Amino acid sequence: MTYTELIKTPTPSPSRKTGRNRVSQAVAWVASRGIFVFTGALLVFSAVFVHGFASSVNIIDVFHRASAIGIVAIGMTFVVISANYIDLSVVAQIATSGVILMALSPEFGILGAMGIALFFALLYGVVNGVSVGFLKANAVVVTLGTTGIGVGILSLVSGGTIFYGPVGGPIDAFGDARVGPFPLSAFVLVAVAIVAGIVLSRTKFGFMIRSYGSNKQATRLAGVNSGGVVVGAFVLTALAAMIAGFVLAAYSNTAVSTMSDGYDFRALAAVIIGGNSLFGGRGSILRTLVGVIFISVLSNILVLSGFSFAWQQLVTGAVIVFAVALDALARKAEKR
Amino acid sequence: MSTEPDAQTTRKTVLEAHNIVKRFGGAVAVDHVSITVGAGEIHAVVGENGAGKSTLMRILAGILEPDEGGVSVDGSVLEPGAKASLEAGIALVHQELSLIPEMTVAENILLGVTPTKFGVIDSVRQRKIAGDALDQIGVSVDLNEPVSRLSMALRQFVEIARAVARNPRVLILDEPTATLTPAETDYLLSMLQRLAARGLAIIYISHRIPEVFRICERATILRDGQVVELMVIAETTPNAVIDKMVGRELKLDLQTRRVANPGAVVLSARGIQASRVNGINLDVRAGEIVGIGGLVGAGRSELVRAIIGVDPRTAGTATITVDGRTTNINGYGNAVRSGIAFVPEERRTEGLALNMTVAENITLPNRAALSTAGFLQRGKIAQFAMRLADVVGLRPPKVDREAGEYSGGNQQKVVIAKWLGREPKLIVLDEPTRGVDVGAKAEIHRLLRELADQGTAVLVVSSDLPELLELSDVIHVVRDGRIMGTLSPDEANERSVMALAAGEKVASSS
Numbered sequence: 001m002t003y004t005e006l007i008k009t010p011t012p013s014p015s016r017k018t019g020r021n022r023v024s025q026a027v028a029w030v031a032s033r034g035i036f037v038f039t040g041a042l043l044v045f046s047a048v049f050v051h052g053f054a055s056s057v058n059i060i061d062v063f064h065r066a067s068a069i070g071i072v073a074i075g076m077t078f079v080v081i082s083a084n085y086i087d088l089s090v091v092a093q094i095a096t097s098g099v100i101l102m103a104l105s106p107e108f109g110i111l112g113a114m115g116i117a118l119f120f121a122l123l124y125g126v127v128n129g130v131s132v133g134f135l136k137a138n139a140v141v142v143t144l145g146t147t148g149i150g151v152g153i154l155s156l157v158s159g160g161t162i163f164y165g166p167v168g169g170p171i172d173a174f175g176d177a178r179v180g181p182f183p184l185s186a187f188v189l190v191a192v193a194i195v196a197g198i199v200l201s202r203t204k205f206g207f208m209i210r211s212y213g214s215n216k217q218a219t220r221l222a223g224v225n226s227g228g229v230v231v232g233a234f235v236l237t238a239l240a241a242m243i244a245g246f247v248l249a250a251y252s253n254t255a256v257s258t259m260s261d262g263y264d265f266r267a268l269a270a271v272i273i274g275g276n277s278l279f280g281g282r283g284s285i286l287r288t289l290v291g292v293i294f295i296s297v298l299s300n301i302l303v304l305s306g307f308s309f310a311w312q313q314l315v316t317g318a319v320i321v322f323a324v325a326l327d328a329l330a331r332k333a334e335k336r
Numbered sequence: 337m338s339t340e341p342d343a344q345t346t347r348k349t350v351l352e353a354h355n356i357v358k359r360f361g362g363a364v365a366v367d368h369v370s371i372t373v374g375a376g377e378i379h380a381v382v383g384e385n386g387a388g389k390s391t392l393m394r395i396l397a398g399i400l401e402p403d404e405g406g407v408s409v410d411g412s413v414l415e416p417g418a419k420a421s422l423e424a425g426i427a428l429v430h431q432e433l434s435l436i437p438e439m440t441v442a443e444n445i446l447l448g449v450t451p452t453k454f455g456v457i458d459s460v461r462q463r464k465i466a467g468d469a470l471d472q473i474g475v476s477v478d479l480n481e482p483v484s485r486l487s488m489a490l491r492q493f494v495e496i497a498r499a500v501a502r503n504p505r506v507l508i509l510d511e512p513t514a515t516l517t518p519a520e521t522d523y524l525l526s527m528l529q530r531l532a533a534r535g536l537a538i539i540y541i542s543h544r545i546p547e548v549f550r551i552c553e554r555a556t557i558l559r560d561g562q563v564v565e566l567m568v569i570a571e572t573t574p575n576a577v578i579d580k581m582v583g584r585e586l587k588l589d590l591q592t593r594r595v596a597n598p599g600a601v602v603l604s605a606r607g608i609q610a611s612r613v614n615g616i617n618l619d620v621r622a623g624e625i626v627g628i629g630g631l632v633g634a635g636r637s638e639l640v641r642a643i644i645g646v647d648p649r650t651a652g653t654a655t656i657t658v659d660g661r662t663t664n665i666n667g668y669g670n671a672v673r674s675g676i677a678f679v680p681e682e683r684r685t686e687g688l689a690l691n692m693t694v695a696e697n698i699t700l701p702n703r704a705a706l707s708t709a710g711f712l713q714r715g716k717i718a719q720f721a722m723r724l725a726d727v728v729g730l731r732p733p734k735v736d737r738e739a740g741e742y743s744g745g746n747q748q749k750v751v752i753a754k755w756l757g758r759e760p761k762l763i764v765l766d767e768p769t770r771g772v773d774v775g776a777k778a779e780i781h782r783l784l785r786e787l788a789d790q791g792t793a794v795l796v797v798s799s800d801l802p803e804l805l806e807l808s809d810v811i812h813v814v815r816d817g818r819i820m821g822t823l824s825p826d827e828a829n830e831r832s833v834m835a836l837a838a839g840e841k842v843a844s845s846s
Contacts, residue, residue, distance in 0.1 A: 204711070
């Protein structure tokens with residue numbers, strides 16, 4: 001019968017399928033473990049080939065730069081893991097806490113100024129968190145908006161003044177102090193990382209953040225107040241940004257409303273490059289730390305090799321696009 | 337070799353599908369199905385939920401590629417792909433409305449074939465073609481109206497106009513009347529008769545047997561992916577069709593039937609209204625398994641979700657009574673705290689976080705019991721998860737594995753396990769064994785019976801009739817968001833449930 005002859009029954013070719021499986025497995029492996037290999041290779045490469053990288057002066061410099069970014073990035077990790085949200089308002093938050101510390105310490109004392117900064121950090125966290133978690137507004141747009149409000153108020157109030165701390169005062173001393181080759185800010189980074197790591201992996205709250213990031217609907221249906229989880233994630237991010245503002249101000253013993261320009265981008269870059277999935281749910285503080293090391297070392301060796309800031313931006317941007325594309329590819333491969 | 341079915345037709349064959357097979361993973365959704373439709377014929381495809389109707393239609397429309405077999409129109413075999421099928425004249429009117437709400441009627445009707453002139457949309461021609469299509473089906477509606485402002489019925493008609501505008505040879509409609517009122521349904525049925533009279537071949541998928549008897553010439557009856565029979569409507573009766581759809585005589589295993597011993601009312605719902613739910617009263621007692629039957633789209637899931645606060649209610653109240661204390665269920669968080677557990681229909685998107693471990697999934701609803709001062713008790717969690725995995729019979733019982741690595745049946749056991757840790761007073765299950773293998777299904781059934789025996793109130797929504805009959809102490813059959821009838825175990829059989837579900841009036845005493 002011609003009719004049945006006409007109908008071809010396609011037999012799936014098994015070889016092609018396993019080949020595709022192998023590729024997707026490789027993509028998944030690179031996306032999840034690759035950053036550790038890349039960072040190790042980058043460190044070895046820099047130590048061997050980049051003149052001046054391994055000097056103690058340079059290592060201190062790398063730590064200084066990495067500390068503030070690292071602290072912000074650790075905070076941002078909570079927002080990212082809690083379901084692909086991004087907090088762009090860290091720029092305004094860092095500057096706010098830095099300026100408050102330097103400008104108000106003379107009048108209210110250092111602890112008093114820190115208390116006021118804490119109030120504003122909580123305000124940022126709650127406003128961002130409620131808008132995103134309960135009102136279901138888009139995180140990027142909300143935090144862009146709060147950035148505008150925060151930076152605007154700060155510039156109006158401070159008038160763009162640069163606030164200097166008294167030379168030799170406690171803030172200045174903190175910024176200069178070091179233990180061996182490590183600046184104190186590096187210890188702050190480590191302390192923040194340890195606390196954040198414990199919160200994320202050991203506490204009920206961290207668990208809910210990871211669970212919500214993995215599957216929002218299933219988490220809600222397990223009876224979790226999901227809006228509250230999002231608010232908590234934004235508050236943690238705000239607290240980290242506040243600490244980063246203190247550290248950054250102490251490092252130079254100055255603060256100005258523009259002191260944190262570009263920190264949103266670099267912190268986010270560290271989180272993403274570390275392999276924390278932008279689709280939420282998956283990631284760790286360790287990953288963020290590795291991401292911070294990677295981009296800090298990368299921009300350091302570019303500087304040492306005489307490349308301009310423009311090149312640093314270009315390379316960091318390229319690495320981010322690569323990391324995000326890899327994340328998406330890995331997710332696609334997994335879904336198959 | 338051809339085994340021509342017993343129901344011959346003198347019409348000229350337009351559409352012929354031959355020995356179609358489609359597998360999803362290991363499951364065979366469509367199993368060697370052949371179907372022919374003649375010019376001017378309205379051909380019904382009927383079957384229970386999950387019989388393979390929609391899959392077959394998607395294959396005919398080229399959206400899915402069959403594993404075996406092929407489709408031909410007017411004798412020429414179709415290339416694979418939706419585009420080839422559309423060009424050959426097969427138009428599918430979707431079950432889920434696929435219109436773009438923000439666009440106008442005219443834009444929607446010509447979506448995908450928008451006429452252009454020098455690269456710019458030719459809106460004059462667009463309106464003309466769209467207007468002609470609407471004239472053909474005898475519907476008048478403002479072409480410039482955004483679809484979002486139209487009633488459900490008008491949207492359905494626009495959807496049909498969209499198919500007609502492509503000058504099809506074959507029109508396929510999948511449950512077109514699911515959201516229509518009786519008057520609108522009437523209109524649609526006569527519209528289809530007019531289109532058929534002009535030589536169009538129409539495939540009409542419906543659960544509603546009376547509609548099939550009103551307009552169809554023949555009916556292909558599917559069960560478990562196979563054609564059970566091709567019937568000539570004029571020579572048969574609605575009851576015979578339902579019997580064929582259901583297929584099996586009810587064999588109640590009296591060994592497995594438990595003797596229910598219902599206690600006090602645990603869940604009480606009054607006047608529940610929500611999207612697709614039109615006023616429902618419902619009680620579930622301690623130690624009782626209440627089944628909700630009905631067809632897909634009847635509002636069963638919506639009903640239970642509205643009762644326990646997963647989705648918003650527009651009217652009505654629901655209360656849960658535990659140890660003599662009655663709590664108003666005014667939201668889902670409150671429902672969970674009051675002792676309600678919910679196993680949702682969509683296991684993978686709503687039931688589990690697939691990339692978290694079994695232990696983590698079990699921890700989620702039990703997080704308070706498993707943490708001290710905000711810190712998770714890891715040792716306790718492992719033990720707790722192992723114990724529950726054992727209760728539900730997870731295999732292998734490796735709680736540190738990701739939930740996504742397990743089979744459907746095991747995943748479902750995990751969803752149930754995570755709630756059992758809370759010792760719920762009422763457990764609500766939406767399609768508890770969909771996509772679950774036979775062994776796991778039996779285990780889940782046993783588990784639910786044990787829960788009921790221990791005094792838990794159980795509310796089950798299921799499309800799986802044998803499951804519903806086997807489990808339930810009482811069955812409410814839902815259609816159009818209303819309870820159409822309530823059947824005791826003595827009254828309930830596949831025919832009486834299907835009859836109520838499909839809207840066929842049947843003497844209910846037998």
